[in-house]
Amino acid sequence: MLLKKLAAAALAIAASVMPVAAQDFIAGIPREEALIIQGPAAQNAEWFNLWAPGGGASNNGLQQLTADTFWFINPDGTGDAAWTNALAADKPLYNDDFTEMTVKLKQGIYWSDGVEFTADDVVYTVETQIAHPGMGWSAPFTVNVESVEAQDRDTVVFHLKAPNSRFHTLFTVRWNAAWIMPKHVFEKVDDPLTYNNNPPVSLSAYQLHSYDTAGNWVIWKLRDDWQRTSIGMELSEAPEVKYVVYRNAGNPDARVIEQMNHNLDVINDIAPEGMFTIARDAGETTKYWFPGFPFAHPDPTLPSVLFNHQREPFADKDVRWALALMIDIRSVSMGSYRGAANLAALSTPPTGTAITDYYVPMQDWLANFELDTGNGTIKPYDSTVSEQIAALVRPQWGDSIPEDTEQLQRMFGFGWWKQDPAAAAALLQKAGFTKNGNQWLKPDGTPFTIKLMVEGDNIPTLARAGTIIAQQWSMEGIQTTVDVAGPTNGQRLGGGDYDVAIYWTVETWGGHPDLSFFLESYHSDFIKQPGETQPPRNLTRWEDERLDAIIEDNRTVNFDSPEVVELGMEYLKLAVEEMPFIPLMAYNKFAPFDTTYWTGYPSAADPYSASGPFWSNLRYMVVALKAAQ
Amino acid sequence: MDGFAKYLGRRLFQFFLVIFLGVSLAFLITNLSPVDPVEQSVALMTNFGATDPRSVELMRQALQELYGLQGSMLDQYLAFWGRVIRGDFGPSLSAFPTPVMSLIMSALPWTIGLLTLSLVITWTLGNLLGALAGYYRSNLLLKFSGAAVMALHPVPAYIIGLCLLLAFGFIWPILPISGGAQMNLQPGLTLDYLRSLIVHGTLPALTLVLVGLGSWFISMRSLVSNIVTDDHVVYAELGGVSSNTIFSQYVARNALLPQLTGLALSLGNVFGGAVITEFLFNYPGVGRLMIQGIYRGDYALVLGVTTISIIAVAVAVFIIDLIYPLIDPRVRLS
């Protein structure tokens, strides 16, 4: 009896739940007017203050769609096409000794509440942040800016404390930059650090429509006066995307499912297998950076094997080189990315302008580079790696893998170091190591073992690369275990609490050859004692006088000067010789697009914008998309 | 009344002791954490920008002051108790300056809703099935469902959830697989919103139900098979009392009493299933909040969530303890 009643109740509940399929995906918003982007899980959903710390959720469209600043660099662009003047009417204007920067602003730009944007907003932004040390850009402003003044409504002049030819990069967006604050809003606020800025006034083409207090989604709506923005005034017709929905679509599996269910137009990142699944099962309705294998967008970042130079025996260049020569990069590529990796032998990511500025010109130098193993010299560079990898993936991907070497190099990288156990052994012996059976002993006679730290599933491809490399080293006689640091990864790297790790230590503009983006922080002035926290990004604590000289020279060279590339090459050559860390590849991000509702996504063939939804350049993609018919 | 007063007194003491020990333990563990919230924040803020190393030191000092991390551990501990009593866990480090309490308060209703719903279903269903299976030992349908429940019992929560997600989100996509309610739907007591809540809660709740069913089923079945040999049941059978009455009034009712205590005692474990389920279905509850807090090294948040969980569980246990005498006359009247 009881059982029957129970079954009936269960059926009744099920029946009332069923009609879900008939519901709109987003209440009250036509699906065909909305672009749905994978966003973060906002911890602080009510918080829209970009300038105070702990925003946490600023990748939910706030900085991408509503904030604005002077300039943008498209990390996938090259040459002048990569540079965009946003709020600024022109490129920065420095005085001769780089102690003063003048910025001319565009006219006719308005905040979304109808107040006009002026130089006062810029001055307010800088002065307020200097006055409030907790604010996001307070520190760099404090360090650099003596004073700032609005010469007139459209002109701002920054007086710097010391010469700095790269001061403008504070206002230049790759991922983000110092966004301009709405003076008329913040001047009424007691404490800009604790003000949640909800709802935010927008300086760009979209404004807040609604958000989830639980942090799962934020919806942005095209401004009615979208033309009165720096991005809108360049457009000839209205953007077709009326709503942008940043939604936290859950774990990687859920993301794949959601895209296949057409509930997620833009994915930020998934594992290669998820990508392949989408390509296999939803190829008709999806597009990617590369039309076929390897699909992924190479970010201008460089995952590398980092050595802690303050720990023995990694201060020894021969040891580092030996470890590099023990790596079979083809296995690393297959293991981490299933072959879809864009390999890098130079210590700069092989993306954007770096290919034409550094990789192509330096091929000959690489090919002729000689390494003294103590047992004779070898030429370790192997320029055929891309072809070898192509051969490995062709059984799976067949015709989508081109034959043309140049194309293959764009896909898989230009070349890498050939695995050479003999040379590695020679180098280790040169460094005083001995081999006992299949176990290398350090000069002091103890076994050479390594703990290789990876962050873990936050960056699955790097964790995979770590396990592969650990296995290769172990097989060559250096027992290596993988250590998953999880959330403590950042701090352990910063504190120098690791032997060897896999992480980023080099990031570039992508769209500009200047390496100061990361190189400035490599100066030996900033190297900390073991145990103290090293400021980003010289996590290996590599110290070299030649490096210092390059950095110092770069500070006095104009951003767009050709000397920038020369200095860059010097650095790259030095990095090859010293092998301070082993560059592996560009960080390839699998970010497929659903074309059911929108078309016109950027791609390798048309890299008009970066594809990562967290990158602020994304705004150029959003306004360019066309509704699918 | 006297017995009840004594009972109540003991429970109340227990209640405060749980909170005191639990909160102290959580504080201690959290403070031994190697994660320095200031460094985490510095890392967070400098990760994607071209921050000048010279600026980092300035930033660090500013943050140290902001987060109120000065003082000895004892100072921090005492200050912490002061704040717990005021219901203030300080600002979240990863969502600065939003108070931890407001983060928890916006997540807590989701978890409480999900847990209450699934726990009620699990407990009722598991006990009902277990009692039926223990009483009607030869019923084939019950044997079959018993076997199914037993087979499900050892399957990890994550796998059950993942299978449900695949089945109802992908292969037969009829249910949402992420979030707590439909996007852009105004929260409120509208039919649409309630339906949306139910629809979004179905898969997570189902996961928790399937995960939890087994242990209630097993323990209830064994309780019932013991109770059916008790004198009062045998006597009722000899008295020709109908088997429905015997089942409901003589067997199930008596077996439920220890299960109610079990419910109170097992509440502490419920969180485990909820953490993984919320994580999987992206459900905006405190479990997910906690995981995010850990990933971001937000120790104020983690400490707050743990503390609130301990208090919430203690309160729930206390409430069940209060209800218990109403159901068991022996406690009420002794």
Place this chain on the structure above:
Amino acid sequence: MFKILRDMLRYNVEFAIGFVLTLSIFLFALAHFWAPLPDTAIYLLPPDMPPSAQYWFGTTSRGQDVLWQMSSAIWNTMLFGLTVTVLSRLLAVAVGMLSGYLGGRWDQALMTLNDTMIALPNIPILLLVYFVMRDSMSWPVLAATAALLGWNYDARLIRSVTLSLRNREFTRHAVFAGMSVPQILVRQHLPYVMPVIFFTAMNNLIWAIGLEVTLSVLGFSDINRPTIGGMIYWANQHQAIIAGIWWWIAFPIIAIVLLFLGLFLLAISVNEYIDPRSRLSRMGA
């Protein structure tokens, strides 16, 4: 011992099935010591091969044989689970029996502690402990921590058994026969507590393995060591279910379910065997 085994195999179907299941899975897990490749080696086989004559359970996306991975994983997981179970049983028995036997203030103090620990949400606490211990959190340490969190409910059950034994005449009689407290607890009371221990051990084992999986899925585990949770973790990292590599997850889960089924059948049949009531019937009381 051998005779008991033979009797149980012959006369108890549940035991026979449970025994065969458990033994086969145990032997299967044991086989990993003779695995052709080290269990941590990756990409030595073609990845993503479906089950076939060559690879019975297929290969993973990491180029490992699922069969051998499972073999190691079951071994390691069981080792973890059993360690937790044994440690927590020891604690539960010690606390439960002492509390029940000593009674009075001891009982009150121990049970207050016990009930306090029951009410603590253990997943958050375990996560926190893991967080603190970081890479010094090896699996034995994790097992010890889990054991510390996993004994209290069962201690209560054991206490209630001991409490009723305490009031039985033979206990008082044993005191006047000069037996010491350990003698009374071990020789006189333990046989009555054994069924509870066995029964709770099953649930504890399930709980412990669930814990291992939970921590692994969240990424808080030693990924070098193949475990059931570790296999799920790696399968997850490779989006195996979505990508259709179902054999990577399905086979370990089936193995675990079978193992539990086997252990469960063993537990209930052994329980029936050692249960004082049936023991007495068998002895002819």
Place this chain on the structure above:
Amino acid sequence: MLNTLQAPTTTDSVLRVEGLKAYYQMNYFGVRREVRAVDDVSLTINRNEIYGIAGESSSGKSSLIKTIAGAITPPLRVVEGSVKFDFGGRALDVYADPQAMKAARWQNLSYIMQGSMNVLNPVRRVKHAFHDFAFKHMGISQSAFRSRVEQHLHRIGLDPRVLESFPHQLSGGMRQRLTIALATVCEPDFIIADEPTTALDVLVQQDVLALIKDIQQRMGASIIFVTHDMTVHAAIADRIGIVYAGRLVEEGPTLDVFRRPQHPYTAHLISSLPRIGDNKKRSALPGKPPNLADPPSGCRFHPRCPLAVDKCRSENPPLVVRQTGRVACWRAGEVQAA
């Protein structure tokens, strides 16, 4: 009634037990055991009669009464024989018709279980027990039922307010009275009572016995009850059956059994009863009760019997009518009363 030496007649009998064999049949991991708890028992109980069954523990008297009540669960099984009731023309075969048996419970046949402490559901008020057990047999409205129950309780000397109590709030004596009230509220034809006074204090015991006797007289019911306490039998039983090792060894009117026991076992039971004012040394029965899984051959009492002869060791004495009752002993004529 006291001294009527009524031979059992078919017309007046309520219960007929014929050739009843009920064994515990167990099989534990290959250890097969068969305990012959009830071994070939035949007896008849008349209308308005109180029949007492006496015997030492594990003699099978409890199994016998459970088998008669249809209250057995495996491993105890009826192997042979029948238990038949006759409620004023309505015949009921306990083991042939379970449905009819179920319907007859409480209507015609009620049961007072051993250990009144636990027979009432501890978590429900007493009134529910009356409702569950008796209401459907009465065919009257709820309120009429309630007043009937209250009346009945009153008659038994219980305050009707006990209906609102929980069992644990009542004393042992009250609970025993309640179970008697519960067993008699429907005025059944037949009451089976298993050790109805064993757990009670001495002072209460007499009251409860008087109550049982009183009700039986007023309602005209038949009662069969078991106790090892011979003084209880002396006080209320009309006839006694003595059970030894699963068998009925003697049966007869109470007074006759006490005055002139025919079986040496009965004689011993009676002679060993101490009494105040007499402390002359009484001998105890040597030996121990037989193991029912492996009973002695012949007369089961022979290993302990002072009168045993060879025949007793080999041949099982049948239960035969002798004087006012029946006895199963080869040497019945030679038994001396104490």
Place this chain on the structure above:
Amino acid sequence: MSALLELQNVNKDYRIGGFFDSATLRAVKNVSFTLDSSKPEIFTIVGESGSGKTTTARMILGNEAPTSGTLRFMGQDIAAIHSRADRLKFMARAQPIFQNPFEAFNPLTTIDYFLFSTAKRFLGLRDKAAVDAATDKALNHVGLSLAEVRGRYSHELSGGQLQRIAVARALIPEPKLIVADEPVSMVDASLRMSIVNLFRDLRDRLGVSIIYITHDLSTAYYISDRVIIMHRGDVVEAGVAQEVLGNPQHPYSRALSQAVLPPDPEAARKIIMAKIQ
């Protein structure tokens, strides 16, 4: 003369209830009596449940401490025994017999474990042969032998045998006093006599004093030398057994003695019929 056991104004209170209105239940009130060590006797405490007789027994055995008053055993204050060594010394001199012979031995261990443990612990015997001899000797006192008992479980023996073994076990340390709490209430009528006869025998042959606790007046009359009748903690009557039980003075004693059903149908029936009217 020296006192074997001396109770002086012994009181025992139990606190019942909770924090707010706790009450005190006085289970034993002002009980005094003395057993002489030179004259072994059977001293009977008669009472119903709740009379305080069991509490008194527990205090004599040192399982409970009196709220006030003293209990001295061979001159030593029983409540002051704390160390395990002293406790063992005391137990060697005063041993209990329990109510239910089936419950007195753990059904899951062999009975000889209890016997051997007693012999080893109280007689300090290590040697197996000596342990066996001491055990066998004690068993002989109750008409059994070690050969009959060794390796047996309680279910293999009858209640009478078990109760005899329990007595034998108590006799192993050669105690001066045996406290028997309702030793025959759970055994059959036919066995009751063999146990109480055994008590007589122990008193006469071994010179052991026995405190016999019972609610059964007829066996009390049968074996006791002296008797006290307890009612709700009070000793309502005390004296020589035959006098007190044969001619009770206190109303409660009288009621109690009248409540004993005679083993005679005619007399018993009269009592019952009188109750009905």
